[in-house]
Structures are given as structure tokens and as C-alpha cells.
Amino acid sequence: MTAPDRPGLRPKPPPPEPRSGHGTLDRYFSLSARGSTWRREIVAGASTFLALSYIVVVNPAVLGQAGIPRAAAFFATAAVGGLATMAMGLWARLPFAVAPGMEMNAMIAFSVVGALAYTWPEALGMVFWSGVAMLAVSLLRLREAVIDAIPRRMRTALAAAVGTFIGLVGLQIAHLVVTSDGRLSGLGDWTGSPAVALYVGLAVALGLDALGARAAAVLGGIAAAALYCAFAGVTTGPGPDGLHGGGAALLRFDLTVIADPKAWSVILVLFALDFFGSIAKVVGLSAGTPLQDGTGQVPGMRQALLVDAGATVAGSAAGSTSFVAFVESAVGIRAGARTGIAAVVTGLLLFSCLFLGPLLAHVPVEATTGALVFVAVKMLTALRPVGTDRLGLAVTAAAVVTTVATLAIDQAMAAAFVVSTGASVLRGRRPHPALWVTTLVLTASVLLQYLSL
Structure with missing residues (x-):
């Protein structure tokens, strides 16, 4: 008589099968393959949202200077940004948030409408056409070709530029630095409440990170800074009024603006800002993370670029300027985001702002500054030079210095390409043809920005 046949003994039941839905989602998002968990992705997605939540208040305020109804700009920011970010997670399966780029909304408000005297419907028409051009080059995979041609030293430089930019955003929001016309113009108040909120958030984040609490470092820093802001009375001012007037x-x-030759230069500048800015951000955000495969490429890149371009077209129709992959996504990536699940969480929270608009007035944007500077510090200290190549160090230095001087990722990218390509020529090497073309186009786009606006 075998053991299972003995009276009173039952065979040991087999282990339960995993739920089919859970297993399917795990495979679809490569959750286990990228060493992540559902909890980590959800917390990281919430971290990204907290870091970029200021945009739903700031973007309508900036575009309001151009005459665009603030309620409409708020609706476009939350609705289009939320849906696009969810699409980024569900289709591209990447943890990148999508929201209106600050460099674009300032350009539209103060240069296109303010200086060039275009109406805001005409300005939105220019944004629409730049988005259509972005869709075209994304479908033709021209942006992917540029990304594939970027050498390793350039990827390190772009990661350094993105990290520097994130840190500067935190310093600017905390009023530690002052900007004028989109450029740094001096130091601000280093002892005021916004500055102290940054110090509190950064100190807590660094302390928790030293204890190995990766996600808690970001969330803890934001929570501590928010608590300080509550006691210090730091607020963001009046919040948006929900869906009313959206x-x-x-x-x-006004799509007929395409018939105006003077508008073409604006469209080209918007296109260049989006084209090269998105490349720099995607490459910089994914550098040194499991988001890249063994060859240094980012699976889902084509879908991500199409989402970015499609959001710009949709955003212009709703009342906002160009949408881009937001650098604040680095906060979630630092907290452990490795899949599109984090982006879905961020998108849902961003979309929910449509129904929680009045509450946003009580969310101090300064509470996020410590987390932004913390992420910048971690990104920059994690960079490793490529071998002992002094050219790599020079390219990285050029990108960082240009970022500080211009607060423009595309111009930092241009500086890195010019230094890398120029040095290769001086060394008697022949750069890849795509690098030649990209360097020339980048240089031309930067010159066009300064000459036409």
C-alpha cells in the first residue's frame, strides 16, 4: 500500500496556480523581468505625480498671460496629460509622464503672443502644425535613427544635462535662483520659507536614502517639506476650478496660420524644441537603468515618441502648448519605476485633477523641490565616465555648462554634439553620417531660435 493509499493520509496538494490575469500583466509589462513589483511601481507612479503636480497650476497661469482661458489650459493639462501618460504606460510600457513643456509655454506666452503679437488661437495653430510634423518624423522613424546613432559618451552627457536641469527646476521653484527671459539671472532668497522647504525635503530624502529606503526617500522628503510648508504658510495661490470652463x-x-511665412520659423522652433528635447530626455532618463536593453536601446521607444507627438496635437486642440516627456519622471524612476505600470498610476492621478481642482490650491509646489534636487544629486553622482576618455568628460562638461547657462535641454544637446563631432574631426576620425546631420540641424535650430524670436 503506497503512502497516498493509507487510511487517513491525503496526498499533498499542488501549489496554487498563479492567477492568469496577474501572470499576463506581469509578462506584458515585463514586471519580473525588470526586477520590479506592483507595490514599487504604484509608489513610484505616485512619486512622479507629486513631483510634477505643479504643472496643473503653473501651466494655466503661464498660458493665461497669452490670453488662453486658464480653465481651458487646466483642462488640457490634466485631461490630455493624464490620458497621454496612461498611453505611455499601456502602449510604450515605459514609466515616463507626459505634460506640457515649460520651455514651450513660456515661448508661446511671452515671445509668440507677447512679442510677435500673434493671437492665442494662431499660436495654438502653430503648436498643432509642429505636432503634426512630429508625428510625421516619428512615423518615419527619423527620431529613432538619431537616437540609435548617439554614442555612449553622448548618452552620459545627456543624462548629466537632464540631471542638472532637474536640479535647476527645484532651485528655481524654491526661489534660490532667479530667472529672466528663460535664463538664470542671479541668486534668490536662500533663507526664505521656500528655500527652507527645499532644505527640509532634501535632508529627509538623503537620510532615508542612506538607510536604503529608495521610494520612501522621495515620498518622505515631499511629506516633510509639505508639513513644513503647512506650518510656514507656503501655498501656490488660487487653484483651478475643476471642469468649469474647460x-x-x-x-x-487657427490652422490657417500655416499660410503665413512668418509663422514658419516659430513652427520650426517648436518642432526643434520637441524633436531634440524629447530625444535628450528619453535617453537621459533611461541611461544606466533597466529601461535600456543589452545594446543600450530602449524598448518601446517608437511608441513613446508617437505618444509624445500625438499629445501635442491633442493638446493644441484643447488649449495647451506642446506636450513632452517630463523630466520629473526621474523622481519615479529613482523610486523604482521600471515599467509602464508607474506611468498608468501617474496618468490616473493627473487625470483625477479634473475633479480635484479646488484642492490643488492647498498643495504647495515648494514641497516637491527637495525631491527634485535629491533626484538630481543621485543622477549626477551615479554617472560614470566612459573609460578615461577626456573627450567624454569634455562633452559632458559642455552639456552641463550649457544647461546652466540656457536652461534648455535642446541647446545642451547641441553643445554636446558640436564638441563631440568637432573633436572627432580634429582627431582625424570620421563621425557617423547621422551625427553630422544631427549636429548641423541642432546648430541651425538653436541659431533660428535666437534669430527669429
């Missing part, structure tokens, strides 16, 4: 700019863009 359709005021719907389809109000």
Missing part, C-alpha cells in the same frame, strides 16, 4: 479653447486653434 472647453473654452476646444478646437479654437
